[in-house]
Amino acid sequence: MSENRSHTLTLPERLPLLAVLGLKDTEGTDWPRLRALQYARVGRSSFARVGTHSVIAGLAFWISWGQVGAIALLAWLAALGCAASVFARQDHKLGKAAASTLSRKDAKHHAKGALAIGLVWSALLLFVAVTGQPGALETLWMIAMLVPVGSAIFLGSAPLSATVIILTTGSTAAGLFAWTGNVEAAGSVTILTALLLYGVMTRAEAFLRACVAEGGMAEKNEVVSLLLREFEENEADWLWQIDTNRRIRSASPRFAFAFGVEPEEIEGMPFLQLISGPAWDTGQFPTSLHDLAERLKRRENFSNLLVKVTLGSEHRWWELSGTPMLDQKGRHVGFRGVGSDVTEQRESSEKIAYLARYDTLTGLPNRLMLNEALGEAMRYARQWRSRSAFLMIDLDRFKAVNDSLGHLVGDRLLAQVSNRLKEILTENEMCGRLGGDEFAIVIRDASDAGTVSTVAKRIIDRLSQPYEVDNHTLYVGASVGSAVAPRDGNSVEELMRNADLALYRSKDLGGGEHCEYEPSLHASAEERRQLEFSLRKALERDEMVLNFQPVVDAHREEIVSFEALLRWQSKDHGFVSPAKFIPLAEETRLIVPIGTWVLQQACIEAARWPSHIKVNINVSPEQLIEPDFAPTVVRALAQSGLEASRLEIEVTESIFMRDAQVAGAALEEVMALGCQVALDDFGTGYSSLGYLRKLRFSTIKVDRSFVQGAAQGSNESLAIIRAVVAMAESLEMSTTAEGVETSEEAAMIRSLGCNKIQGYYFGRPMTDVDARKLVEPKLPGTQISL
Structure with a gap:
């Protein structure tokens, strides 16, 4: 212009x-x-x-x-x-x-x-x-x-x-x-x-x-004029015209180009025959062609009609608009319109639709498509008065694979898992991926008794078999939770939530299990929700307290340290067992501020004890991966005035299953301060001598299960304790036996060579005041009367 x-x-x-x-x-x-x-x-x-x-x-x-x-x-x-x-x-x-x-x-x-x-x-x-x-x-x-x-x-x-x-x-x-x-x-x-x-x-x-x-x-x-010029210069658009017999008239060069021929070659040819290809002879036309033919027959306007055409052996998508033509007397003389080839746009739309409904890693249906399939299965069940089911699957020990071998190996493992699920499922079941290591199964017809259990068992057995990924042999199991409609829910959201509750229950049982939904699971979930709500306010309400359990020298029976044990007296729930709230705190990462409080309070209390008595503090893996763990220890020691050599951090083998490098670096910083580090519950997890090679632990604690087993004459428990003691001596580490409750057990542990003993025989967890009274009257060494 x-x-x-x-x-x-x-x-x-x-x-x-x-x-x-x-x-x-x-x-x-x-x-x-x-x-x-x-x-x-x-x-x-x-x-x-x-x-x-x-x-x-x-x-x-x-x-x-x-x-x-x-x-x-x-x-x-x-x-x-x-x-x-x-x-x-x-x-x-x-x-x-x-x-x-x-x-x-x-x-x-x-x-x-x-x-x-x-x-x-x-x-x-x-x-x-x-x-x-x-x-x-x-x-x-x-x-x-x-x-x-x-x-x-x-x-x-x-x-x-x-x-x-x-x-x-x-x-x-x-x-x-x-x-x-x-x-x-x-x-x-x-x-x-x-x-x-x-x-x-x-x-x-x-x-x-x-x-x-x-x-x-x-x-x-x-x-x-500009628009007309642009339309004429745009090769993707063309004009078309047919007579009352649906034969092409006045074929424009653009229109002929869409067919790949010259205008005179298609002039007078049947329009529908040209765009239907081989279907013209078989009579099996696409639905879109039927729609076009009906509109031409009824002589009605149409706009942006998407039509599947066949040109030779190639399938294309055209977008057509047409208007009936009338002569001066108002008689119908044909159709005239515009069209364009939208094959590329159609393919892009189909690809976008696929990506919106399928998981790109595994090729399985995603959460959106699973929701739709479950909704359809539930409608089918209501219509025929049958039952449908929804199974949620979570891989066991998958996180350890990701943490140790990397996400690339984890992704390839997930691809193999999806292939196995495809292999074992029938036409009655549809599998999809919800995200991460969570999968789901929709069973359209679950009317037969035992259908859900059979499918769940098949899934657990197949997914628990070893995998070969990049020269690694991997073992992961599967936990399954299921809910059946309409018994366990009348909506997609309700059924999925109940299946998730059942899956949560199977994980609590240790994995590798199938749990069906029960109404009581709602009560457990609600209790857990309320417990979490109260736990978030526990420190503000001053509901947390520390108890201290003595650890004695195995030969002199003198107190050498106290283990700080966290207790929660909730105003809403009363006394809550550590076995109940500690896992919840770790899952919600509330263990980090709670652990910081324990560290500070335990150090303050230990500073009141005689100088030869140490304090043992349990530390969660969630605390160790925090960037400021070592500075937190420094602040606790500085505020309390406690010597670093009197603080012993207790960790379990689970720290090496999370982020071993970060956790190891944090513990090395703590040891550089002069603190000691003990390995708790050795032998109960994925015990490996590599752990002992990575870090110089001061103490190895023998789990109470081995102590109880040895007291009952278990040769395996006796052999394990002797092996741990021998290994600790060779590595210049001390050993502590937990769970000693009788004088006979104390004598046995002493004879097996353990350096320190902890258990009810020498003292139950007690308040800070009682712990102080126990050590103050008899200094510098205090012997506990039996």
Whole structure:
């Protein structure tokens, strides 16, 4: 679009007088361009005005001869010629302004030329009024009034210049008539001047609005031409036309190009036959072709109709719009429309739809599609009064694979899991991935007794078999939770939630189990929710307390340390077992602030004990992976004044199953401070000598299960304790036996070589006050009476 059309011409509904005159620009209007159109019209009438002006000047000169001195009259004529010549040159210059813009300064300059013309004519009227005979002024005015009238006619599109001439000559004539006492003539001149000014203003505004309308129409025509040009140049769109027999007529080159042929090759060919391909012979048409044929048959308009066409051996998607054609008598003569090939867009849409409904890693249906499938299965069950089921599957020990071997190996393992699930399922079941290591099964018809249990057992058995991934042999199991509709839920959300509760129960049982939903699980889940809510406020409410259990020297039976044990006396739930709230705290990561509080309080209490007695504090893996664990230990020691050598951190083997590198680095920082680190519950988890090689533990604690087993004569437990003791001695570590409850067990442990003993025989967990009383009376060594 050209530069002078860069702005749309608009005018407000009401135009101010100054805006019409061109002395003020209103917002939203391209006034420079409008002024150019106004003065271009003036320039085109320049020769007509010059000729008319010459005739009027000649008549005025003839009438004024003898009324005004010859010299003065000749001087006037010369002045008029100069003013008219300058004004004509300005007209000629402005006549070229249609293709550009015009400023207010240019318009005012033109008005100055008009003022010169008006003043010259006013001077002649003045000369005649002063020196002429009575009645000469009236005679001259009869000729001179043609000047403002002509200005109103020829300069109407440029109202500022016309107004200047009309006001100058009109006010001069009215004033002179009033001076000479001809009041009637003065009044008529005033009325004429006002009428001329009104006419100029009206004509000028009409001209402006006509220019705006003309400019708008030109822009619309240009936009339409541009759109048509773009449509014709766009190879993806074409025009099509068929007659009443549905044969192609007036095939355009674009339309023929869509078929891959020349226009004359398809002219007169059946349209539907061409786009149906081999289906024309078999009669098995796509649904979209049936729809197109019906619309053509009913002679109705259609728009953006998606049609599957076959061109040779290739399938394409066309988007067609069509309108029936009628002749002058209103008879149907065919169809005409536009079309485009949208195959690429269709394929992209299908790909997006696939990604929205399928998991990219495993190729299984995702949560969205599982929701839809479960909803359909539940509707089927209601319709036929049968049952459907939903199974949630969670892989056991998968996190250990991810943490130890990386996410790439984990992803490949998930792909193998999905393949196994596909293999064992029938047409009655649909498998999908919910996310992470969670999968789900929708059983459409679970009416037969034992169907759900059979499928669950098949899943657990198959997924528990070893996997080979990147030269690694991996073992992961599966836990399954199930819910049956309509017994366990009447909506998709309810059934999925109940299956999740059952899965949570199977994980609590240790994994590798299938649990069916029971109403009691809701009570457990609600209890857990309330427990978590109270746990979040336990520290604020000062509900946490520390108990201390003594650890004694195996031979001297003197207290060498206390293990700090966390207890929770909830205002809402009463006493809550550590076995119940500690796992919850670890799962919700509340163990981090709680563990920090335990560390601080235990150090403060230990600082009150004799200097040879240490404090043992259990630390969760969740605490160790916190970046500021070591600084937290430093702050606790600094605030309490406890020597670092009197603090022993107890950890379990589970720290190596989370993020071994981060946990190991944190413990090394703690040991660098002078603190000691004990390995608790050794032998009960995934015990490995590699753990002992990674970190220099000060103590290995023998789990109470081995102590109880040895007391009952278990050769395996005795062998394990001897092996642990021997290994600890060779690594210059001490050993502590837990769970000693009788003197016989204490004697046995002593004979097996353990250095320290902990258990009810030597003291149950006690309050800080009782622990202090136990060690304060007998210093420096305190022996516990049996």
